Amino acid sequence: MRGNTSRLGAFLRDALNRHPAFSANPLGDWKELAGDQVARHCRPKSLKEGLLVLVASDAVWKHHMELHKEILREKINAGREKPLVEKIVIRIGEVPEEEAAINPGHQLLDRLKAKKQRTRRQQAKLRPLTAEEEALLAAIPDKELRKIGSRLLRRTTPPEIPQELDRG
Incomplete structure (x- = not known):
């Protein structure tokens, strides 16, 4: 029974990691999605219930993103049965150097670790x-x-x- 439990746990972890809503960055690679120049000046901050919050480094980049947010939304939702992003809000703020996980619940998945299975050692004759x-x-x-x-x-x-x- 324990072998089946560990296989089921591994399957669930794999399925949850592949599903975009459970990944650390459900949008995918931000640089690939938005482009290198945009990614240096604008980053996703959060994604909750279809609302994507972006942080732009200044008013110029906020305006640029406001003009292109519908294109970005369509690009994010392309190929998905159910749209991941329904609305985009852009705010001015500090843009971190490295990409942060925009799904805070993703840390809970990291805590799910495979339990070590105890194996009975064969008693040597x-x-x-x-x-x-x-x-x-x-x-x-x-x-x-x-x-x-x-x-x-x-x-x-x-x-x-x-x-x-x-x-x-």
Whole structure:
């Protein structure tokens, strides 16, 4: 049952990561969408219930984006069954250097990590010790060291005895 649970969890994480509403940047690559020059002076701030809020670096870029917001909205929604962006609002503010995640709920997805499955280790079959090994262990004065040596020897394959010694 646990194997099925981990596969189901992996499937759900994958499906949620592929769905645009659950991704960190549901619009996709902003530079690719808006162009390099626009991306340097204008960034998406949030996307909530179809409302995309953009931040422009100054009034000139705000005006430029106001003139092109319908084209941008159509470009974002192209190829989608249900429109992702219904309205765009542009504000003037500080444009961060790096692209921020505009979906704050995306951090919750990062917390979903695959649980480590505990696997039962197969118990190694213990073999009986040979007379030589028992004699060797008996010569060890430390009781704890004898115990460790015994466990190690029982888990290893017995040494092969050369045929010329076995006959004699």
